Amino acid sequence: MLTQKMQAALEEHVGAELGSAYLYLAMSAYCEAIAFKGFGRWMRVQFQEETEHATKLLDYLLSRGCKVSFKPVAAPPKEFGTILAVFEQTLEHERSVTKRVHDLYDLAGVEKDTATQVFLQWFVSEQVEEEARASEIVDKLRMVADRPGSALYLDKEYGKRTRG
Numbered sequence: 001m002l003t004q005k006m007q008a009a010l011e012e013h014v015g016a017e018l019g020s021a022y023l024y025l026a027m028s029a030y031c032e033a034i035a036f037k038g039f040g041r042w043m044r045v046q047f048q049e050e051t052e053h054a055t056k057l058l059d060y061l062l063s064r065g066c067k068v069s070f071k072p073v074a075a076p077p078k079e080f081g082t083i084l085a086v087f088e089q090t091l092e093h094e095r096s097v098t099k100r101v102h103d104l105y106d107l108a109g110v111e112k113d114t115a116t117q118v119f120l121q122w123f124v125s126e127q128v129e130e131e132a133r134a135s136e137i138v139d140k141l142r143m144v145a146d147r148p149g150s151a152l153y154l155d156k157e158y159g160k161r162t163r164g
């Protein structure tokens with residue numbers, strides 16, 4: 001059985017993952033609206049991944065016999081600036097999620113909840129990938145800052161992203 005504190009923190013994180021999904025759905029719509037359809041598709045895949053993260057947590061809570069409380073999810077912004085700014089905000093957001101995951105992992109240690117620590121290891125590894133993916137795009141968009149043709153090439157390439 002999870003401690004109350006652990007359950008509450010994991011429930012909070014279900015909301016945070018859904019908040020990430022909502023943010024990336026908004027970014028997807030924004031990218032499409034500013035004619036970066038490929039990055040819009042990339043963000044749509046990101047949205048799907050975040051909903052999977054939320055359901056993975058939910059399934060874990062259910063497997064531990066919890067009756068789950070759901071938290072409100074705030075509406076994301078409508079404007080995100082340039083395409084580079086979109087991905088800088090993505091990277092920043094992922095860094096904040098990483099911190100949340102590490103805090104959860106530490107809490108599981110304090111609560112002496114080994115099973116939850118083992119479960120959270122997947123999220124710790126996933127965050128390394130999440131940050132690396134966003135960081136790579138930020139670096140490339142910075143490189144092509146004053147070359148719109150190259151930005152459109154990146155848009156096309158990243159639009160090929162599929163789930164997996």
Ligand code: FEO
Pocket residue numbers: 017020049050053094097130
């Ligand atoms: Fe589920 Fe992007 O963290």
